[in-house]
Amino acid sequence: MVEPLIEVRGARKRYGEISALDGVDLSIGAGEMFGLIGRNGAGKSTLFKLLLGLTPATAGEIRIDGQSVSGREFREVRRRLGYLPENLTLYDNLTGLETLEFFGSMKGVPRRRCGMLLERVGLAHAADRRVRTYSKGMRQRLGFAQALLGDPTLLLLDEPTNGLDPQGIRDFYCILQEQRARGCTILITSHVLAEIQERVERIAILDAGKVRALGTVHALRETLDLPLTFEFRIAPEWRDVLHGSLAHLMLGEPAVHQDRVCIQIPRVARMAALAALAPLLGRITHFYIREPSLEDVFLGSSA
Amino acid sequence: MKRWGGLDVRQIGVIARKELSDRIRNRWVLAATAIFSAFSLAIAYFGAAQHGVVGVSDLEVTIASLVSLAVYLIPLIALILGFDAIVGERERGSLDLLLSMPLTRSELLLGKYIGLSAALTCSTAIGFGMAGVLLGSSLSPNVLYHYSGFVLSAVLLGLAFLSIALMVSTFAADRASASGAAIAVWFFLVLVYDLLLLGALVASGGQIGTDAFPYLLLLNPTDVFRILNIFGREDTRAFYGLATVVSDGLTHPVLLCSVMLAWILAPLALASWRFRK
Numbered sequence: 001m002v003e004p005l006i007e008v009r010g011a012r013k014r015y016g017e018i019s020a021l022d023g024v025d026l027s028i029g030a031g032e033m034f035g036l037i038g039r040n041g042a043g044k045s046t047l048f049k050l051l052l053g054l055t056p057a058t059a060g061e062i063r064i065d066g067q068s069v070s071g072r073e074f075r076e077v078r079r080r081l082g083y084l085p086e087n088l089t090l091y092d093n094l095t096g097l098e099t100l101e102f103f104g105s106m107k108g109v110p111r112r113r114c115g116m117l118l119e120r121v122g123l124a125h126a127a128d129r130r131v132r133t134y135s136k137g138m139r140q141r142l143g144f145a146q147a148l149l150g151d152p153t154l155l156l157l158d159e160p161t162n163g164l165d166p167q168g169i170r171d172f173y174c175i176l177q178e179q180r181a182r183g184c185t186i187l188i189t190s191h192v193l194a195e196i197q198e199r200v201e202r203i204a205i206l207d208a209g210k211v212r213a214l215g216t217v218h219a220l221r222e223t224l225d226l227p228l229t230f231e232f233r234i235a236p237e238w239r240d241v242l243h244g245s246l247a248h249l250m251l252g253e254p255a256v257h258q259d260r261v262c263i264q265i266p267r268v269a270r271m272a273a274l275a276a277l278a279p280l281l282g283r284i285t286h287f288y289i290r291e292p293s294l295e296d297v298f299l300g301s302s303a
Numbered sequence: 304m305k306r307w308g309g310l311d312v313r314q315i316g317v318i319a320r321k322e323l324s325d326r327i328r329n330r331w332v333l334a335a336t337a338i339f340s341a342f343s344l345a346i347a348y349f350g351a352a353q354h355g356v357v358g359v360s361d362l363e364v365t366i367a368s369l370v371s372l373a374v375y376l377i378p379l380i381a382l383i384l385g386f387d388a389i390v391g392e393r394e395r396g397s398l399d400l401l402l403s404m405p406l407t408r409s410e411l412l413l414g415k416y417i418g419l420s421a422a423l424t425c426s427t428a429i430g431f432g433m434a435g436v437l438l439g440s441s442l443s444p445n446v447l448y449h450y451s452g453f454v455l456s457a458v459l460l461g462l463a464f465l466s467i468a469l470m471v472s473t474f475a476a477d478r479a480s481a482s483g484a485a486i487a488v489w490f491f492l493v494l495v496y497d498l499l500l501l502g503a504l505v506a507s508g509g510q511i512g513t514d515a516f517p518y519l520l521l522l523n524p525t526d527v528f529r530i531l532n533i534f535g536r537e538d539t540r541a542f543y544g545l546a547t548v549v550s551d552g553l554t555h556p557v558l559l560c561s562v563m564l565a566w567i568l569a570p571l572a573l574a575s576w577r578f579r580k
Binding site for chain 1: 311314317321325328329395396397399400402403404405406407
């Protein structure tokens with residue numbers, strides 16, 4: 001792996017009797033796009049707060065770009081760090097442009113750059129409007145533009161597509177792709193797992209403050225041994241033959257919707273299943289093999 | 304990057320400018336200035352009405368009346384201005400985003416204090432300055448010198464209570480408890496403290512705390528403000544209540560201004576300690 005930008009070693013965070021994080025270890029490489037998923041209350045936002053140095057860890061060590069988040073030098077790292085919180089609150093009395101100028105002035109960003117960023121997130125037309133008149137999606141775009149101030153080397157995005165319409169989501173990932181192309185490291189959380197499963201290089205599944213699974217989506221599918229889904233269309237009169245062909249594999253009952261059949265096949269049995277279906281190939285139309293989705297991986301790891 | 308005692312002056316300036324411009328934009332400065340102006344002009348013009356005179360005449364009576372007004376009004380306005388400075392950001396959810404910037408908690412606190420101080424100072428100076436202009440048209444430069452002293456002490460009183468407000472804001476868990484604590488502070492320092500001292504003195508027949516009494520007054524910024532504005536004429540002393548018992552040694556303006564400065568710095572230091580914890 002390339003040089004790690006984020007290093008988390010044995011991070012624990014307790015709020016009184018409640019353990020929000022319980023010994024988290026993570027290493028995220030420079031330029032990597034990393035997904036952090038988990039249920040509500042799993043500890044994702046707490047981990048973000050620890051990474052930003054907003055709250056001290058009860059135990060463990062957290063370093064970003066070689067600097068401890070609790071050290072004095074970390075303020076310089078923050079200049080190269082963009083953050084979009086889950087519950088974004090901006091200043092209603094400022095205009096969109098003033099909002100970026102305010103946050104930008106703390107990062108030493110020139111004013112003209114703020115205008116360019118507004119244009120990039122599609123808010124140039126609303127630059128002089130007060131934020132109080134913005135829709136939820138517009139606020140989220142403005143929050144994203146705020147995170148992009150100062151060309152960050154690390155983006156921490158907590159539920160960044162909340163409130164965005166489909167076009168907004170597409171634009172968001174398009175900009176994110178540009179950021180990756182220039183070497184930005186991205187740590188992203190989302191409850192819409194379908195959105196990130198094809199975009200992140202690795203994911204960590206957080207549950208009750210612990211990392212339950214860590215790796216590429218493909219590796220996690222293999223590790224969790226989640227079944228594949230064979231989906232095909234076959235005429236009803238051939239279904240009994242199909243059952244007979246697959247009976248020796250001891251598979252579960254196929255799901256049938258009109259002429260469409262879905263069967264869960266264990267990964268180890270995939271070749272045997274294909275061989276069993278071979279005699280029926282002339283009867284089968286529209287054959288697909290579906291890998292388990294990230295949602296399946298998440299639910300599988302939680303189970 | 305300009306550093307001052309480990310603090311980045313530029314970041315403090317960014318926060319201070321925003322606070323001040325927010326207060327100008329939402330017309331807080333205008334409203335507070337109008338309140339101070341209206342009261343000070345009314346008192347300056349009608350203050351001597353009980354003596355059968357209307358118009359600008361006796362400075363000591365005017366200042367004594369203004370002190371009586373300012374001692375209630377300025378602490379209240381300063382506390383209202385500052386009580387949610389930190390806890391409000393926390394409750395609205397904007398604090399985390401602010402602190403994710405290259406900005407320390409002390410810089411944020413100081414920036415907020417400076418910005419709010421500028422708003423309060425402008426309102427106080429302009430508001431009471433209006434009456435000064437009225438007085439200036441009819442009174443001598445010497446009289447105006449005393450009036451300037453009153454305005455300066457009023458500004459210091461406001462800054463002291465603003466500092467207390469920020470301290471309350473860092474200690475409070477939410478805005479509701481912060482506002483309750485701010486009202487309690489106002490009630491105690493403005494209304495109750497002197498009564499308690501007087502009660503203790505009278506109840507003990509002067510046995511308890513007679514010597515410590517003047518020093519105990521210095522523990523309340525409103526009393527320090529009153530003492531700063533006593534000129535000594537007997538017929539106006541009644542306006543100042545307990546503050547008149549202070550010996551001459553304790554009325555030196557430099558000492559009193561130092562005490563007021565301590566009232567500004569100590570709560571601010573406590574607020575900074577709490578906020579960094």
